[in-house]
Amino acid sequence: MPNNKGLVHIYCGDGKGKTTAAMGLSVRAAGRNQKVTIVQFLKNTDTGELHSLKNIPNIHIIRSEERLGFTFRMNEEQKRHAAQVQQELWTQATQASTQSDLLVLDEIMAAINTGMISLEQVLKLISSKPESLEVVLTGRNPPQPLLDRADYISEIKKVRHPFDAGIPAREGIER
Helix, strand or coil: CCCCCCCEEEEECCCCCHHHHHHHHHHHHHHCCCCEEEEECCCCCCCHHHHHHCCCCCEEEEECCCCCCCHHHCCHHHHHHHHHHHHHHHHHHHHHCCCCCEEEEECHHHHHHCCCCCHHHHHHHHHHCCCCCEEEEECCCCCHHHHHHCCEEEECCCCCCHHHHCCCCCCCCCC
16 A cells, blocks of 8 residues: 655755755656646756756746845845845745645755745645645755754765865756
């Protein structure tokens, strides 16, 4: 008898591959005819996985097309606007949580850690989600209450990365 209880995954750490792992799980779930919603917080660059994922039935991607930039480079007005955009994405994520089998909240940790989405909002979604909903949270520095609630925690550790040698993100590899 299959177990239909949805669990909570965290992909965290300072290494490359958190989003990649979440996208791989999304492809796997869609391949089993599950409805997948991916919500990308604080990301708006054109990445290779989006070109592939948009062609897979059962995968729905929610993200802002507005270029917001890095939060550490924003002034206060830009941060307020970015927070409003993230809250709009959050509203869509909560709506999708009732219609999906897998919900990926990509870079939600950055949205939490910058104060654009509250930890309480995320904890409430997890505690009130449909029983069968699988939830994936990605990003650096997850707050302890989320770690305490997670069923899976995968930490991706950077040992070496080309960016440290001055090599920018390469199309098809990092973006």
